[in-house]
Amino acid sequence: MIVLSHVSKSYGDICALDDVTVSVSKGEFVFLVGPSGAGKSTMLQLLYREEVPTEGSVVVDNLNVTRMSRRHVPMLRRKVGVVFQDFKLLDSKTVYENVAFVLQVTGAPAPFIKRRVPQVLNLVGLSDKEKSYPEQLSGGEQQRVSMARAIANSPRIILADEPTGNLDRDSSWKIMRLLAEFNRRGATVLVATHDWPIVDAMQKRVVEIEQGKIVRDDAQGGYSGSVSSDRAIGR
Amino acid sequence: MLKGDIAEVFRLIGRSVAEGLKSIWAHGLMSLASVGTVTVSLLVLAVFLLVAANLSYVADVLESQVEIVAYCNPEFDRQWEGELLDKVESIPGVGEVLFVSREDALDRLREQFGSQADLLSAVEEDNPLRDSIEITVTDPDRIEEVAAGVSEIESIQDVAYPREVVQRLYSVTEALRAAGVALVFLLAAATFLLISNTIRLTIYARRDEIEIMRLVGASAAFIWGPLVVEGLFLGLIGAGLAGAVVSWGYADLINSLQLSLPFLPLLDTEPLMGNLIQLLGIIGAFLGLLSSWFSAQRYVRI
Numbered sequence: 269m270i271v272l273s274h275v276s277k278s279y280g281d282i283c284a285l286d287d288v289t290v291s292v293s294k295g296e297f298v299f300l301v302g303p304s305g306a307g308k309s310t311m312l313q314l315l316y317r318e319e320v321p322t323e324g325s326v327v328v329d330n331l332n333v334t335r336m337s338r339r340h341v342p343m344l345r346r347k348v349g350v351v352f353q354d355f356k357l358l359d360s361k362t363v364y365e366n367v368a369f370v371l372q373v374t375g376a377p378a379p380f381i382k383r384r385v386p387q388v389l390n391l392v393g394l395s396d397k398e399k400s401y402p403e404q405l406s407g408g409e410q411q412r413v414s415m416a417r418a419i420a421n422s423p424r425i426i427l428a429d430e431p432t433g434n435l436d437r438d439s440s441w442k443i444m445r446l447l448a449e450f451n452r453r454g455a456t457v458l459v460a461t462h463d464w465p466i467v468d469a470m471q472k473r474v475v476e477i478e479q480g481k482i483v484r485d486d487a488q489g490g491y492s493g494s495v496s497s498d499r500a501i502g503r
Numbered sequence: 504m505l506k507g508d509i510a511e512v513f514r515l516i517g518r519s520v521a522e523g524l525k526s527i528w529a530h531g532l533m534s535l536a537s538v539g540t541v542t543v544s545l546l547v548l549a550v551f552l553l554v555a556a557n558l559s560y561v562a563d564v565l566e567s568q569v570e571i572v573a574y575c576n577p578e579f580d581r582q583w584e585g586e587l588l589d590k591v592e593s594i595p596g597v598g599e600v601l602f603v604s605r606e607d608a609l610d611r612l613r614e615q616f617g618s619q620a621d622l623l624s625a626v627e628e629d630n631p632l633r634d635s636i637e638i639t640v641t642d643p644d645r646i647e648e649v650a651a652g653v654s655e656i657e658s659i660q661d662v663a664y665p666r667e668v669v670q671r672l673y674s675v676t677e678a679l680r681a682a683g684v685a686l687v688f689l690l691a692a693a694t695f696l697l698i699s700n701t702i703r704l705t706i707y708a709r710r711d712e713i714e715i716m717r718l719v720g721a722s723a724a725f726i727w728g729p730l731v732v733e734g735l736f737l738g739l740i741g742a743g744l745a746g747a748v749v750s751w752g753y754a755d756l757i758n759s760l761q762l763s764l765p766f767l768p769l770l771d772t773e774p775l776m777g778n779l780i781q782l783l784g785i786i787g788a789f790l791g792l793l794s795s796w797f798s799a800q801r802y803v804r805i
């Protein structure tokens with residue numbers, strides 16, 4: 269589903285990713301961990317072509333992202349739902365409108381939108397907040413709206429960049445459980461996070477990056493491998 | 504599949520128009536400034552075009568009226584009048600030919616003097632005027648050639664024609680056209696800057712929306728559509744205003760000028776205005792499209 273081979277990404281002198289080779293199969297759930305500045309966000313950005321690699325190749329759902337022409341980028345992005353730490357909701361639109369927006373701008377027909385929006389809002393447990401504006405919601409609720417938006421187009425891949433970075437314990441768990449639920453329904457999910465208790469508890473595949481290199485790839489692991497939690501405590 | 508594509512195109516157009524108009528409304532002041540520059544630019548263009556068109560029309564009319572007056576020798580014997588006219592008519596480029604005898608010429612003078620015709624009594628005894636031939640030319644450009652030809656005829660003493668007036672009018676028209684074109688380019692550049700800046704403002708105001716659109720895979724057409732429509736409408740509204748002002752103003756001008764200067768040849772409002780408004784509309788639309796497309800291209804990354 270996702271294949272990075274010998275991928276490097278530099279910003280001028282800064283080398284954000286250094287000869288990274290990794291692949292993720294269809295239906296996997298992967299945590300991407302590592303210290304700040306390790307290159308986690310950069311790696312996710314390569315997957316939805318927000319950035320292009322300096323070297324190496326990136327293939328997502330059989331699309332060669334590296335050699336993709338500009339015209340085809342929207343096709344890639346419709347296959348990939350992205351969730352951010354800062355939610356990126358539109359303040360002037362209601363919850364319903366925020367979700368409907370992505371369907372409208374990707375050309376979905378109105379009857380489909382009418383059916384689909386309540387469906388995904390129900391999935392994230394926000395059916396009763398349809399008419400609220402983002403500022404009237406808690407952080408956790410806002411993040412769930414952004415997740416409803418990310419899955420509205422039924423993407424096959426979901427990328428989350430520190431989705432719980434701004435949230436309390438309970439809300440964080442809700443978000444992670446939702447991501448796991450999307451995964452159970454067939455989506456391939458990649459989550460970059462510093463949320464070590466959850467990573468430790470969920471025991472999923474963990475890929476650890478440090479200074480742009482993959483230093484660990486456990487099929488089922490915790491936040492910091494064998495040397496339990498001292499890095500996490502340092503944070 | 505094809506049916507679905509067409510439906511999507513219509514949704515795209517509908518949404519672009521709706522969003523574009525909404526955006527014009529939302530940026531009231533900036534939109535007004537953009538429309539204002541389009542209007543002013545196109546107005547200046549229109550005024551230049553109108554003045555140039557009318558001047559060249561006046562020049563044409565004057566040119567077609569320009570006559571060569573060929574004066575005969577004082578000794579000219581009128582029995583050769585027919586042959587002389589034949590000779591003149593045989594010169595290429597000659598239009599109409601009229602023989603004016605010295606008596607006719609004196610009569611004309613008398614008419615022009617009107618009530619003060621007494622002044623002429625001194626000359627009436629011994630008419631100092633000469634017989635002459637008034638010659639029009641078929642093509643104003645050949646006037647010198649014709650004049651030269653006429654002056655070679657034996658019985659013709661000298662030839663006169665108002666070369667300078669026409670030539671000066673010509674060069675004024677030319678200069679005016681050149682100045683108009685230069686000024687219009689400057690104004691077009693100003694218009695371009697203002698519209699593209701308005702669009703840039705829209706892009707800034709909608710940056711969050713545009714960001715989401717990019718991330719969820721909206722096509723470039725979907726993102727650019729509303730922006731380009733906004734530019735197009737700014738250009739068209741400006742052109743419409745300019746067209747309205749010009750057609751109202753020109754009709755008014757013609758009316759009042761024809762009262763005070765009835766002999767001045769001016770172009771009628773139709774088809775002049777129809778063509779002019781069409782031209783303004785095309786230029787306005789083109790400028791709007793060009794500048795908004797430029798901004799969209801430049802400031803929205805896909």
Ligand SMILES: Nc1ncnc2c1ncn2[C@@H]1O[C@H](COP(=O)(O)OP(=O)(O)OP(=O)(O)O)[C@@H](O)[C@H]1O
Nearest residue numbers: 279282283284302303304305306307308309310311
């Ligand atoms: N647009 C950019 N321009 C220049 N340097 C960048 C850019 N984006 C990232 N970097 C650099 O690349 C490196 C990796 O950044 P990245 O954002 O991928 O780290 P991260 O693992 O997501 O960190 P964090 O956990 O703090 O989010 C950092 O040194 C960062 O400064």
Ligand SMILES: [Mg+2]
Nearest residue numbers: 308309310429
């Ligand atoms: Mg990051």
